[in-house]
Amino acid sequence: MCGIVGLFLKDPKLEPQLGALLTDMLITMTDRGPDSAGIAIYGRPEKGRAKLTVQSADPDVDFATLTDDLGRAIAAKVTGHVKDTHMVLELPEDRLDAARHAMRGLRPMAKVMSAGEGIEIYKEVGLPKDVAARFEVARMSGTHGIGHTRMATESAVTTMGAHPFSTGSDQCLVHNGSLSNHNSVRRVLKQAGMTFETENDTEVAAAFISHKLQEGAKLGEAMEATLTDLDGFFTFVVGTKNGFGVVRDPIACKPAVMAETDQYVAFGSEYRAMVNLPGIDNARVWEPEPATVYFWER
């Protein structure tokens, strides 16, 4: 199964409520995926600054002096705040790649969840309500976000197997379904220089789209290419710095409902994920067509 939720805000007045709205949507989808949960939140980028979100199984040790250690390693001012097993490090945008590289040496056991100007990803094993509470997602503001509740089929129930997967700066992807040709696609992408953290099928889809974007494709084109190159069942929701997109495979077994008002565009695996959104009773609600790419960008 798995559950997906997404919210793209058009009305800046709703931005302080993004985390709260997404948390409610995510918890409603617990029945579809109780084993792990994750959320990607895009905040308004601060000019010249970037964020690196890292995760550690031993946060007390790994995060204690991390801002100082990383600051020295990349010769720049690094600030940060810890949320449970995750830490968001803020640093100059032009030092982001250096910081990512330095982390491997400084904290080899820590994992990079996301990197970019706006994105923060939090994901862990456990019930969605517990995961959301641990990271205080309900208190976060932002412009758009994507959440996922996982019922694992293709790989183990681990933090790194949870969604969203991020394989490029400010990019992420969540998936309901399973891919059957992910091993061969992963092999091709590895040859093209993409790196992988897991054996998970969804990470391949995320890297596939990131690779297309690196090659210069637009978001819509990259998503369109999943329809020809990826084999299996999928409803994907993709996040970028400026927006989010949705695509379903041509068979379209995996459910999807969308709602749009003047204030937002929302995605849910089921309508009940969206019933508490403001103005939902008067929203345009529809089921996205199979093999059709939808995206919204600001």
Place this chain on the structure above:
Amino acid sequence: MQTFDLTAQGLRALNSTLHGLKGQTNMTAWEIINPKGAHAIAVGLDAPVDVTVRGSTGYYCAGMNKQATVRVKGSAGPGVAENMMSGTVIIDGDASQYAGATGRGGLLVIKGNASSRCGISMKGIDIVVHGNIGHMSAFMAQSGNMVVLGDAGEALGDSLYEARLFVRGSVKSLGADCVEKEMRPEHLAILADLLKRGEADHLAKPEEFKRYGSARKLYTFNIDNASSY
């Protein structure tokens, strides 16, 4: 009119209350408020009651329905009226995948669009869709009638048995063994009746439809058994 607040009273209480109406003659009109997309609303009814759901529903609303009339004043999630036996289910909005799947009788009316696999493996149900239907609709449909005022998606009626499919708009493609067939007076009579009962007689005329059915090349059709279909 009895009102049931689904959020306050819960799904099990709702369905056991409605199941308790079997054999009764009072309390025949029900209204369900705050459905909020919940699954399995008004499933397994077996009494001539009239149930109105004020909002959209999740999976399997009105599944296995017998005798009852269930109206949804919103859209329905996957599997609405799945395996319906008799009675009437009317959806004011859209219906998600496999609406009316395996239905053995009764009438399902969808006033918006139905998505993929509408009427899959239908076995006697009548389905009237005012809008369009998605791909693989009426796959392996065995008997009953499907009336579509709009367009049909890819692979309509794939591996069809003896169900009759009437489509007014375009058909993106026909599935294996599904062919257009001659519209005879008895078919126009079936259509006229279904359009009326499907609250669509003001929207379309029987003459505007084309009929599709099985070419009978894919399964072992025996004319001696024709009366069983």
